[in-house]
Amino acid sequence: MPEQSFILNGKKVTVDVADNVRMLWVLRDRLGVTGPKYGCGINVCKACTSHINGKAFNPCAVPVSKVKETDEITTIEGLPDTASEDQRGPNGLHPMQEAWLERDVAQCGYCQPGQIMAAVAVVRRAQSEGHEVTEEDLDGIRNICRCGTYTRIREAIRTGEQSM
Numbered sequence: 001m002p003e004q005s006f007i008l009n010g011k012k013v014t015v016d017v018a019d020n021v022r023m024l025w026v027l028r029d030r031l032g033v034t035g036p037k038y039g040c041g042i043n044v045c046k047a048c049t050s051h052i053n054g055k056a057f058n059p060c061a062v063p064v065s066k067v068k069e070t071d072e073i074t075t076i077e078g079l080p081d082t083a084s085e086d087q088r089g090p091n092g093l094h095p096m097q098e099a100w101l102e103r104d105v106a107q108c109g110y111c112q113p114g115q116i117m118a119a120v121a122v123v124r125r126a127q128s129e130g131h132e133v134t135e136e137d138l139d140g141i142r143n144i145c146r147c148g149t150y151t152r153i154r155e156a157i158r159t160g161e162q163s164m
Contacts, residue, residue: 009078099160
């Protein structure tokens with residue numbers, strides 16, 4: 001099988017896996033990174049949302065062969081390291097993760113890693129465009145929460161944005 005290399009949570013990794021294996025399975029089954037969750041496998045539920053080069057992507061829909069050696073994949077496990085020391089909260093977490101705790105967002109928690117990763121990407125995009133997160137930005141988040149904690153998710157995004 002071909003070797004595939006990329007940067008995962010700040011460290012270069014190499015896996016021996018077929019080109020058509022989806023990144024979600026490479027992360028979970030080959031590399032033991034279980035933050036990205038399997039929900040649908042067809043890029044609909046967004047439970048697996050992670051970042052590639054700082055932008056949200058869904059590894060369930062991306063074959064490992066599409067990831068370049070220089071691509072940086074960040075999962076919820078590596079998210080705290082993307083924030084500066086002074087941005088991290090008392091738990092050493094990324095500001096968005098701290099906001100999630102402060103707002104008591106999670107119920108079952110299954111979708112929360114993907115929700116947080118999507119939220120961070122939305123805030124970063126808004127900041128790069130020079131504006132605060134708008135209702136339209138929040139409406140663009142398509143991650144599914146079966147528990148229906150959408151109101152608390154939106155509140156946490158607003159809280160987290162203030163510390164990012």
